Amino acid sequence: MAQAKTLTPEELDKVLAYVSTKKYPERDRALILTSCYSGLRVAEIASLKMRDVVNEDGTIRNEVRLSAAQTKGGQPRTVFLPKKLQDELAIYLATRYARFPDVPFFHTAKRLGFSANSLCQWFFWAYRNAGIAGASSHSGRRTFITTLANKGISVRVLAGLAGHKSIAVTQKYIDVNPDLMRNAVELI
DSSP: OOOOOOOOHHHHHHHHHHHTTSSOHHHHHHHHHHHHHHOOOHHHHHHOBHHHHBOTTSOBOSEEEEOGGGSSSSOOEEEEOOHHHHHHHHHHHTTOSOOOTTSBSSBOTTSOBOOHHHHHHHHHHHHHHTTOTTOOTTHHHHHHHHHHHHTTOOHHHHHHHHTOSOHHHHHHHOOOOHHHHHHHHTTO
């Protein structure tokens, strides 16, 4: 099976433009950017509850603590949310009426939480309908890791951010492209 496509900045803009035309534009934008700016897996995004993302005062947390049950490896981990993602999540949160701690953070059209499978399908169709071939629910995670690697973040830090036990796994996520190689040789 081929790896999910890593999104270019232009492709990210393209999918964000597409979702802005849909029924829940704030939610859809927040879903795409949560994937691309935090590196969360689709099942982790689907598992988020209000208490995971929202402070008691109604503000967005700068760290999300995932329980072992919420992660792929069964190990709890902390996910750091950049300021620009916190701002996007706050915009989405303003559209939510129910804010009880156990309510899913991201809702479906029926105001229920997504299952991992339904959210996986949601990402697939969002990318496909935006005209981005090869993208899937894992594209945001690959984009997150590759973008940080291209900015010089060490593989060890990337592994910690991704929740990988092995840096060898993290290295598989990093796309090498001609621009990256061109910039690398200019460092000589």
